Amino acid sequence: MTRSDEDRYIGWDAWGPWSECSRTCGGGASYSLRRCLNGGSCDGINIRYRTCSNMDCPAESGDFRAQQCSAHNDIKYQGVTYEWFPSPYDPSAPCALRCQTKGRSLTVELAPKVLDGTRCRADAFDMCISGVCQEVGCDRQLASGAREDNCGVCGGDGSTCRLVRGQALLHLTPEQCRCNLDLLLLSYPRCCSLISSTFQSRRSSSRMSLDI
Template identity: 45%
Template structure:
């Protein structure tokens, strides 16, 4: 059966590509690995559009123990001599080449690049889902799709635009005027700015309101009548 490659409804054979192979075994058993599917170009002049391989994320379930995938790869070199001696290797993330397998020698102040490519599924950076695939860092969105830039919006929706829920707004208001400072002889009373939730009218921390719109305190004269003689 001839499949479709999604380009104007043409079959893979019309474009010169063979059908996709079965997905490979996942590169990791847990915490996110990569599976590969391949196809061949059967056209003498080359194939139009598309690539010879595709990738997908697999086995995203957490590992039963705290396993450092990069660290495991580095430790595989512990029994291989490096410059004539053995070292215990620890993971090292090279910010300029995050998808290389660069390791740090324990108790020694040097690193070594053991391989130009870390294994598929190695995280490109700490605290990120982005993965190394064939030596390149590919983004991973909240939809767990390689190459996706989807993020969770303010409503908690993956790929959303933030309009599916109502978020509170905060505005400046004023307190009631304070009691007059004197009972006679002209005093003053003051009203202070406060930040409130525009829907519930609850007073909230001032940091939630726009500081550039903060009103000035209001001061009114009060009890201007003369005081009775002592």
């Protein structure tokens, strides 16, 4: 066996211990490293990741990305201090720390990468790790492919809820109504005080969804 053959045979060392989680709640990331024993010519990766601290944070702790923006409130930008808030989701740079000032008069990338464990966007579990948006399933595991079914059950087959059809007459204050009749998000400007609509819903013990 030649020296080159011996090097390829040796390959990787064992994986090292997992690092401390990047967050204490809300879903973070931990990594493990391994060392190539033959001078850097090993096939494969030298770092792997997993999710951790997946329990929800207390409501008063606030949004993780918003915390990172507000951390710059006391740092001058072009000689001026601002109050910073997360800018709207940008699919071209989901893991950059893009923040905007109050009133949205100024939008700036304050850091090329958000902290590990930051959600890529607010409506999904996908998270940023080392500046890259990684897919996270509803089970909060990396690349698991787990999705909620129509009943809101993670990994379910849609069999745990029943379809209900009927007519709903909803008495709402103007402040509770929005014009597109999205009745699950009743928090938009004044547009109506009474809605009468045919609906169908799927009921389960944990969630009801309406199709109107």
